[in-house]
Amino acid sequence: MAQALNIFISTSHSPKPLISYRSAPFSTSISRFSFIKIHKKTSLFIKASASDPNPAILTSDNGAGSAALQDPAPSPTVSDSSSIEVDAVTEAELKENGFRSTRRTKLICTIGPATCKPEQLEALAVGGMNVARINMCHGTREWHREVIQRVRKLNEEKGYAVAIMMDTEGSEIHMGDLGGASSAKAEDGEIWTFSVRAFDSGLPEHTINVNYDGFAEDVKVGDELLVDGGMVRFEVIEKIGPDVKCRCTDPGLLLPRANLTFWRDGSLVRERNAMLPTISSKDWLDIDFGIAEGVEFIAISFVKSAEVIKHLKSYIQARARDRVFMASLKVSLNIVGHEKPPVYYDISVIAKIESIDSLKNLEEIIQASDGAMVARGDLGAQIPLEQVPSEQQKIVQVCRQLNKPVIVASQLLESMIEYPTPTRAEVADVSEAVRQRADALMLSGESAMGQFPDKALTVLRSVSLRIEKWWREEKRHEAMKLPGIASSYADRISEEICNSAAKMANNLEVDAIFVYTKTGHMASLLSRCRPDCPIFAFTTTTSVRRRLNLQWGLIPFRLSFSDDMENNLNKTFALLKARGMIKSGDLVIAVSDMLQSIQVMNVP
Numbered sequence: 001m002a003q004a005l006n007i008f009i010s011t012s013h014s015p016k017p018l019i020s021y022r023s024a025p026f027s028t029s030i031s032r033f034s035f036i037k038i039h040k041k042t043s044l045f046i047k048a049s050a051s052d053p054n055p056a057i058l059t060s061d062n063g064a065g066s067a068a069l070q071d072p073a074p075s076p077t078v079s080d081s082s083s084i085e086v087d088a089v090t091e092a093e094l095k096e097n098g099f100r101s102t103r104r105t106k107l108i109c110t111i112g113p114a115t116c117k118p119e120q121l122e123a124l125a126v127g128g129m130n131v132a133r134i135n136m137c138h139g140t141r142e143w144h145r146e147v148i149q150r151v152r153k154l155n156e157e158k159g160y161a162v163a164i165m166m167d168t169e170g171s172e173i174h175m176g177d178l179g180g181a182s183s184a185k186a187e188d189g190e191i192w193t194f195s196v197r198a199f200d201s202g203l204p205e206h207t208i209n210v211n212y213d214g215f216a217e218d219v220k221v222g223d224e225l226l227v228d229g230g231m232v233r234f235e236v237i238e239k240i241g242p243d244v245k246c247r248c249t250d251p252g253l254l255l256p257r258a259n260l261t262f263w264r265d266g267s268l269v270r271e272r273n274a275m276l277p278t279i280s281s282k283d284w285l286d287i288d289f290g291i292a293e294g295v296e297f298i299a300i301s302f303v304k305s306a307e308v309i310k311h312l313k314s315y316i317q318a319r320a321r322d323r324v325f326m327a328s329l330k331v332s333l334n335i336v337g338h339e340k341p342p343v344y345y346d347i348s349v350i351a352k353i354e355s356i357d358s359l360k361n362l363e364e365i366i367q368a369s370d371g372a373m374v375a376r377g378d379l380g381a382q383i384p385l386e387q388v389p390s391e392q393q394k395i396v397q398v399c400r401q402l403n404k405p406v407i408v409a410s411q412l413l414e415s416m417i418e419y420p421t422p423t424r425a426e427v428a429d430v431s432e433a434v435r436q437r438a439d440a441l442m443l444s445g446e447s448a449m450g451q452f453p454d455k456a457l458t459v460l461r462s463v464s465l466r467i468e469k470w471w472r473e474e475k476r477h478e479a480m481k482l483p484g485i486a487s488s489y490a491d492r493i494s495e496e497i498c499n500s501a502a503k504m505a506n507n508l509e510v511d512a513i514f515v516y517t518k519t520g521h522m523a524s525l526l527s528r529c530r531p532d533c534p535i536f537a538f539t540t541t542t543s544v545r546r547r548l549n550l551q552w553g554l555i556p557f558r559l560s561f562s563d564d565m566e567n568n569l570n571k572t573f574a575l576l577k578a579r580g581m582i583k584s585g586d587l588v589i590a591v592s593d594m595l596q597s598i599q600v601m602n603v604p
């Protein structure tokens, strides 16, 4: 074995040292430890000093490290201890392009009529889709269940690791479903009726259903009615009971369930609809459905405050513990076909930032969530469009600082719904999101109902790769000051280890960072540093592995491992070498959340 650096932090037993040397980056957190040399080699063994006031936190060798204190430890998945699982597409990319050139930015595709068939889903998986999003605004639960099952089947049979994100409808004002039509054209000067009435025998011509009962009361003659933030505009000309007559002033295509906002004297009107609950009763049923189906992410639309996120997180945990509920839910929703019950409680809750209120309470909301989405579609309907880019940058920054994954969504490649190539402006927009180092980019209509879903995904992939390479070569990345976020001393150790490991990885130009993490917390701390090399995240459960799919630069592997790091490393090297994913001489930094250590070594 070649050179290695090994820093151990432990109280009780002596870990076996590797050949080691000291490197600079450790400073604050280890100043409280004494340095002891053992053996004749230049090993460095950092041991807690006798005077340490808080020795308990150092007994992290058995999984009780920082992350374990934050998250409930996921139940281990029984698996073959001699195997390693990684997404088949990532594996192929690694082999083809080498470590350094693997894609760091993650890609999400909204699944709709254009992409719901097994072969279409597979084409997206092959094209680099990391997460499939289902939008509960559209389609039936039955339809979504079918999509989930198809994705799961592809994962099992073809070795992909595509995670599922369920997006709630939310209770903002939107149109009905156009009586089954895929779209309707509103022409300049046409008179349309927006109504809260239920039409049992089909929609009359030029009539739109509105989901919000207070609509006819809240609008006033003279108000401007914007569909999808201005894609189509109407002016309110007359109110007749539940019907509101409007004249089209900006013609365009009306899509089913499009969002509606109304404006008076240049300002968004937020009357009683501002009191609508973030999670509607229909959303709660969809959430139960998502929990029962074991989706990895639930994205909450139109979040207004941190409270709703906290509420949902405790609801998910309570549901997960309630086995009777789970069993009855499966029966009532007619759910069959899970060989193994999914690990419910580690569903990540993603806050969609798409309202004025969410901007006001941004930090608390993001702090309470497991990630956020810059949902530019609706956001751009609530604030002036020219304000969206700076809000995007701010949200991306806050998420990075608070260590939460962030998704940039909507209209990235809008023209590709109809055309096979993007506009130059769209490519520039995608590039900017990659340059901001968002964790993930999302396709909406482009993949859900566009004519070129695979081509759109290819554009995201190639632009991501190009921009990532450019900034690595040019070292253009502005150093972002990352504030400490740990809430305990044990967490601080993890954080310092990850910050140091990432810095060392850049300075030493290592090929990859390996992280052994049961809950995924250390992997996300490393991802937060956005190091130059990819991060191989080894974790013991399939659900954690899939959730790590959303985070920048992480290549998640499922592997069963022990507390013995030397053993883990040897096993990993052997398995990865056997699959041709690493070779002798590759330089690797390894960290773990069981035995908190940093090791630098060449693959033997």
Ligand SMILES: Nc1ncnc2c1ncn2[C@@H]1O[C@H](COP(=O)(O)OP(=O)(O)OP(=O)(O)O)[C@@H](O)[C@H]1O
Pocket (backbone or CB within 6 Å): 110, 111, 112, 113, 135, 137, 138, 139, 167, 255, 256, 257, 258, 301, 377, 378, 444, 445, 446, 448, 449
């Ligand atoms: N499951 C589906 N079934 C039918 N059409 C869908 C489905 N999912 C998405 N679409 C179509 O793709 C378009 C874009 O999808 P997207 O998820 O961005 O929805 P959206 O209605 O714009 O709302 P949101 O603000 O929730 O993103 C939708 O307007 C709809 O026409």
Ligand SMILES: CC(=O)C(=O)O
Pocket (backbone or CB within 6 Å): 301, 352, 354, 374, 375, 376, 377, 378, 379, 409, 410, 444
């Ligand atoms: C994605 C989404 O909900 C939006 O952009 O509005």
Ligand SMILES: [K+]
Pocket (backbone or CB within 6 Å): 135, 136, 137, 167, 168, 169, 170, 301
């Ligand atoms: K939605």
Ligand SMILES: [Mg+2]
Pocket (backbone or CB within 6 Å): 301, 354, 375, 377, 378
């Ligand atoms: Mg939205």
